[in-house]
Each structure stands twice: as structure tokens, then as C-alpha cells.
Amino acid sequence: MQKATARAHPNIAFIKYWGNRDDNLRLPSNPSLSMNLAGVYTQTTVEWTDDLTSDSLDINGEPAAEEARMRVSNHLDRVRSRLNMTTRARVQSENNFPMGAGIASSAAAFAALTVAAVAAADVQLSERELSTIARMGSGSASRSVPGGFVEWFAADTHEESYAQSFAAPDHWDLHDVIAVVSTEHKKTGSQAGHRTAFTSDLQPARVAGAQARFDVCRQALLDRDFSSLATVVEEDSNLMHAVMMTSRPPLFYWQPTSLEIMHLVPEWRREGLNVCYTLDAGPNVHCLCTADAAEEVRNRLQNLSEVGEVRMTSPGGAAEIIS
């Protein structure tokens, strides 16, 4: 078997990853914690073949831009190195969600790519090792390999910095209701952004407190304690954006409408709705809520004139081999 297809879900971080202690290995500065998103996925087929002299990449049926192809090819080099092979690959990748859906795609992409590439070589690796390999393609991809609620360890070595599930998708039916504020391509991507993290005077303090926030968040999830979850999730998101906005040069991912929603969500919570916000490196607002609140949150977001699409997701499973 020289061909395999895998699917992986994107994830939303509750405790954020921002900045690396090692940029090349993508060893993060702090531990992070996330939930996979069901219903949305990247599906990637990898075929190892002697017909090619360089790796090829199609995204959604079209040949990809050279920059994307190079990034995938560099990642396949890591897989080849691990598996002691030199063959080139034909890669076909598809997202079932549109670009600009407010969902970061690189996590799902590099998780699916890693799992498919290894399976296509007919090799069995542990989930832990697949996670470490995916991490080197895109940090948060390490978290899209295991299922449900996932923790990613900050460690000093490649082998120790992997993600694992600490609760299954059915542990708690949290919803992520995503308000799409802008479909514009962001000016500074996450990869470049991570490199600026330590130009902010505030990053060391954010990192220093991350383990404590991680512990609180993990326990709140295990206890299904929405109130504790909301406080720490919003604080952690604000801390990351505080670092971004005080980097040199400053990175502002929030749009005016993002801020409007960030003002509204805590008011809704005071009214009794179980909802809190978190934002990744982009303007779209992820409104985490309990299942009973999801419909109301969606309706309220859709009533805001500046909000485009509103997309609802729930806890998703691990990356898996489809064929």
C-alpha cells in the first residue's frame, strides 16, 4: 500500500499557543489546550510514487501555490527522514469548510498530511509520535491528531512535546459558535506572528502564568464547570492579544466588530447564558457555549449587522485514516 487518505479536524485553543522556545522544532513557549471541531475537516490523500521528482500538491482540486507546496514538501522531508525513505509524494487535500470561515486550516491540514503520509508508507506509529511530527509542520497541528479535548505539553525536546486527549468528545457537549467578522486574508500569518511574540515586553509574564491557567482550564473542563471555564478562557485570549498588540511592530487581529462581540458576550453571560469568547490570530470570534445556549447565541450573533456567517461546531474526534 503506497496510498492513504486521512481526515483531521481543526481545533480551537482554550489556552493559547503563542511563541516558541525553538522556532525550527516548533517547541512552544507554553502548554496549550484545545477542543477539536466536529463537522469541519481537512481530507488529505498521500500517494508515494517513483513517478515524481518533486512532491506535488493540489488543494481543493487545483495545483497549490509554490509557497504552500514547499511547506508541505518540507514537512514530507520530516516524514521521509523518520521512515528512511526518499520517494516523492502526490498530495491532494480538500477542506469541507470555505477559506475565511473563521477556522484556522493549517492545524487540520498538517495533522491529516502527517497521518496520511505515514499510513501510505504502511508504517504504524503511535498517536504520540504522529502528534510530534505534525507539530513540526504547524504547532497547533499536534493538537488535531488526538480527539476531543486535548492538551499539548511544552517541553525541551522534540519527543516530549506532543498532544494527547484528556477527555473524549462526548465528555461535554460544548459548542463553538463562530462569528465570521472578516474573510479578508490576515496581513500577518500565525507563523510570522509567533516569531514576534518575544518582542513584546509582556510575553514573559503571559508565559509564566500559562501553566496555572492551563491547570484551571483543564479542571473546569473535567468538572464541566462553565463559569470557571469562561473566566480563564477569556483571560487567556486577552493575554495573547495583549502580547500581540504590544509586539514590535504591533499586531492587531481584532476588528471593531470583534470588540463589539467581546463587549456583548460577558453581558449575555451575566443574563444567564453559558457563553464566553476566545479569538485566535484573526478577527473572528469563537463563542464557546453549552448545548442549551447554542441556538440563542447563534441567533444573537446573526442579528449583528457586521457579522457575516455564523457557524456552529461541537467537539470532534481524532485524526483518522479513511482509506
Next chain:
Amino acid sequence: MQKATARAHPNIAFIKYWGNRDDNLRLPSNPSLSMNLAGVYTQTTVEWTDDLTSDSLDINGEPAAEEARMRVSNHLDRVRSRLNMTTRARVQSENNFPMGAGIASSAAAFAALTVAAVAAADVQLSERELSTIARMGSGSASRSVPGGFVEWFAADTHEESYAQSFAAPDHWDLHDVIAVVSTEHKKTGSQAGHRTAFTSDLQPARVAGAQARFDVCRQALLDRDFSSLATVVEEDSNLMHAVMMTSRPPLFYWQPTSLEIMHLVPEWRREGLNVCYTLDAGPNVHCLCTADAAEEVRNRLQNLSEVGEVRMTSPGGAAEIIS
């Protein structure tokens, strides 16, 4: 003479004051730097009189609320203590700018009150001592006693924490074009806000870098170097709001329109306009610019649909006795 009238200007901080090392004495955590605002002022008459058994306060011709009267009376206690007197005072204060003009009024109010109260007692105190006394009424009032461009020292003792001018108003004709975004009364006032500063994990790092930003800002003003000024002023404003937004509970002073202007101003600067933004503990955006850019900045701000009033000010003088 038992009666005197004084005027003082509000000021806009270029390097912000946020958080105290001593809340009672209002000894600030870090040095700050500001410009007085010409054209806008508080005018206060103090009359020491044996007719009263408690201090009275009228603001704009109306008896003030008890909370405001108490704060003024507490400040007059400091003046009485320094001057060894027990007489009560009749205080009449007027602002020539409306509430909600985007201009903090307490700095001008406590500077004018201090200067008038001492003059009405027919005592001469140095500007330095007047600044230290004003500081105890409202921290930033220390900076409204001297004129023009003002530095306020963070020190360990009451006597050493005062403000002084380091450049006269005519040193550089900077304008502060104020976009009034909201005239709503803010939910958390500055006094209460200062007390929360150290609940943010980020405040120690903000404070640690303040002296370096202060030095860069002071030199940029002395050199009339707008480009250096813009970078450090925006960074310092963002650092203060980063601390506010990550306090427990978080304080969000920015409104969506504030953020819209914060996105636009650096773009205008890249087009060649000498303008930068800074925000105090409120949603209104102070657009600092050179005189040649002021009209264009005002027009652009007025064209934004969510902006109410736009007010233009320039460097103002010291607090002064009028009669």
C-alpha cells in the same frame, strides 16, 4: 485676602500613569509624561470663611453631589493640614468644556483647587509643592500644575513625587485632535481602575519598561522627532490598555469605534501624515499630530460616522491665579 480664583488645563499623557505604589499618597508605579491642553480649562474659586461648618462645592453653578463634595473636602483637609488652618471653604468650580468631551476633568479640577486654595490663604508655595499636594487629590493633577510638556517623577516619598515642565508650550506646536467616541459615563473610574492595575499579570512588565519609554518619549519631544514620538506613544497606550484588559475583572475602555480609529491612524501615518493615537481610561481617541496635519486629521475623523464631536487643542500653560 481669603478668596482666590485659579485656572488649570487638563493634560493628555504620552507616557501613561496606571497603578500606584501607594494608593493613599497616590505615589505612582512609574514616571509619566504629558502635555497640557490649551483652550480647555477648569476655573475654581476658593473662599475660606468662618460662616461654614463644612466645605461647600458648586460645579457649573449647581451644588455638587455628596461624593464629589467629600472628595474635594478631603483634599482641602490636606491643604488645611499643610497650612495649619481649620477654616472651611466655599468652592465654586466651572469647566469651559462639556462633560464627555473626551477630556479627563479631575486633573484640571484638583490642580485649580490646590492653587486657588493656597492662594486664598495668602500663602506662597513653590510650584513643586503645589504639584505634590495636587497629586494627592488626583494623581494626574500633579501634571496640570506646571505648563507645557510635563514630567512626573515616580518616587518613594511624597516630597519627591512631583511634576515639572521640561519644555514650554511654544517648544513644539503639537495638536491633540480628540475624537469623541462616547459620552457615556464610564463604568469604572480611574480611581478604582488604578487599584486593579496589579491584578494583571502584565503590570510588572509594563512598569519595568516605563522609564525607558519615558526617556525615549522625552527625547523625541525635545528633538521634535515625530516618528520616534509616534512609535513610543502608541506602544505605551497599548501597554496600559493591555494591562487593563487583563486585570481581574478585565477593564475594557476601548469601543469598536476607538479600535477603528486605532487601525486607521497608523495607515494615515504611512501615507505621510504626522499623527499617532493615545487613549486614556476611556473610549475617546486622542490623535496627536503636528500643526500642519491637524486640519486634515480633524476632517478625516469627522467623516467617520460613529464619531461625535471632534475637538482640537494645542499645548497649554501652567495653572495660574486669575484673581
